[in-house]
Amino acid sequence: MKQLLSILLFSLFFLTAHSQVRTKNEILEKIQDKTLEEIKEEFKEIKQEVEASINLSNIRISGGPVNDTETKYTVPYTAKEDVDLAEYYSNRLSELEFSQEIKNNKTELSWLNDFYLIVYPRSFNTKGLENPKILLDTIYYYDGTKQHTSLTNYNTVNTLKKIDSISILYKYQRYKKAEFIELNNKQNKSNDGKLFLSLIEDHKIELQIDSILESNILYIEALDAKGKPLWEKSTFKSKSNIKSQEKYLEEVILFLTNAIEKIETKEITTKEKYAEYIYNYQPRKEIKIDYTPKTILFNSYAGKVSTIKVYLNPGIVNVEKRLNITNSTIYSNGVTVGSLDNNDGLIDKAGKWVIKPIYRSITHKLLNHYTITKENDRLLHQFNKEKKELKPVPYIIKNTEVYNNKYIEIFVPTNHNRKTGLLDTETLEYVLKPEERELKLKKEYYISIKESDTASDFFEVYRFADHKKIFEGHFYKIEIDNDLFIVEHIEETSKDASRYIHKKGKYYSYYYDIYNNEGVKLNKESINYFPDKENFGKDELLLVNDSKDQIYFIDKKLRKQKFKLKRFKQVKSFSNGFAAVQDHNNKWGYINTKGDIVIPLKYSRANYFIGNSALIMFNSQSHLIDTNGKVIFTFSGNIIRYSSEPDATKATYTIQSGQLFNHLGKLLN
DSSP states (O other), X not given: OHHHHHHHHHHHHHHHHHSSOOOHHHHHHHTTTOOHHHHHHHHHHHHHHHHHHHHHTTOOOOOSOTTOOOOOBOOOOOOOOHHHHHHHHHHHHHHOEEEEEEETTEEEEEEESOGGGSSOOTTSOOTTOOOOEEEEEEEEETTSOEEEOOOOSSEEEXXXXXXXXXXXXXXXXXXXXXXXXXXXXXXXXXXXXXXXXXXXXXXXXXXXEEHHHHTTEEEEEEEOTTSOBBOEEEEEEEEEOSGGGHHHHHHHHHHHHHHHHHHHTTSOOSHHHHHHHHHHHSOOTTSOOOOXXXXXXXXXXXXXXXXXXXXXXXXXXXEEEEEEEEBOOOOGGGEEEEEETTEEEEEETTSOEEEEEEESEEEEEETTEEEEEETTEEEEEEEETTTTEEEEOSOEEOOSOOBTTTEEEEEEEOSSSEEEEEEETTTXXXXXXXXXXXXXXXSSEEEEEEOOSSSSEEEEEEETTTOOEEEEEEESEEEEETTEEEEEEEEEEOTTSSSOEEETTEEEEEEEEEEOTTSOBOOSSOEEEOSSOSSOTTTTOEEEXXXXXXXXXXXXXXXXXXXXXXXXXXXXXXXXXXXXXXXXXXXXXXEOTTSOXXXXXXXXXXXXXXXXXXXXXXXXXXXXXXXXXXXXXEOSSOEEEEOOOTTOSOOEEEETTOOEEETTOOBOO
């Protein structure tokens, strides 16, 4: 095909050279070295080339094997609408943040998470669109002043004072909603005539496209009679203006035919008569020729084509968005780290040095604590805002946890051990002096645990709000459940006891008491044990086993729930409003918080309700059921691993094949 097209182009050039309107003398000069017989043969060759050119324009390309008649479909084409792109950038803009770094008496601004803002997403058509731009528009300082600017990313501002926020101008371009032109046998031309469906026959189409329009085509979709999109088997494009010149070429062929005939019949016997004939009858420029190039598209599809849709690139819209971004730089204690001549110091919001830049490096550790490197020493320091000084401290911060917004756990190293204490970072005083102890800290309470010569450690329970000691004693363990304390005691027993622990060469059994946040023990008789877990959970019901070996649920006021559990062989704790129970026929089901059976006892296994589903086994197969007992998913293989946390909102399940599912049965890998 490429070879035929080359011949066609050569022929057109050759013909043009022979078809210009010339004077008789010019024509005689061109043929002075040729005989009439040579001229005749030359005309015959040109005629064959022109005829071949016309025939070439009618060649249609068929794709795929002739015997391949299988219909194949593809997914419908959907052009990305501008709203999708707008949503994409809206999400990205919401993630944008900036920070400032004070260095050498200047502020260096950097904008974080902007990578996806300076390029278009790959899934969108971006042909002809300018690259997105981010411009810094206005800087707002902590003292209420502002500065207009036109800086781009990673720029320097000649100021040391704190920047509260910046206003950025974000510019990008997007296309309007893509439109399409629908063509078929009845409507085979677009309204402007720039698209012409010259053939639609079985699985083949031929589409003539104005070449200027071609660059604006997004996609061509072929549909069958049911409107389903067909899979494309092959495509071929050629650029040509032959069809628009057929009238002119027909004139050329007629002229050549007559010239050859007149030489053969001896009507033209001399070169002078030849020149006169050429001058009088050669094709004239008055024949209007449309030289507008066209692209001819030959496509074949896996099925019978009924309609084609040609999606066009829409117009471009310029988008500008202004956005205020808050400074992400942390000014702890009203200061931040700044540097000057490769030394670090602390600088306040007004841009004044609170701690002069004389240190090798300063790193903010936690609250008002900084790690200072001076020469080769690296020590923890405490910053005193009032005195504007950094003072070395004799302790180590255990972790980055801050309790009740201002308390931290600290260590003091010793020769053989380390002492633990609790520090108030506002008053810079110890709440608990460093001693050999362990600390258990929660949101509102803290517990000091010291080793004892007895089998139990010594516990002291405090409240953060007023540092009041709520209660103390020798216990084995304490669990904090909101405003309740579940205390585990141990007492000496024999090895033959049903439940015991071995400690310091003796045997002990445990029992439990529950205290309120004023240190009052709520239960009259100690609880023997908790069959399933040691907290009340979301439903505020706790499954207990008492000294008489009876099990029942209690609420947070330790009131025994009225519904009986003797009818069940096993009972699990409540999770998200349901408790799994097993009858004496070993069948599992579920009760609600009123003790009513709400999901029948028919399963061989039953797990906690996690989110709105529970894992059960029925007829040797694992399923997920909803809160009505309806199966919402069936696993195709045995479950080898799963999460099982009471009151959780999500769970995962792994089957033998390695597939991972969530609590709704959705495949996660």
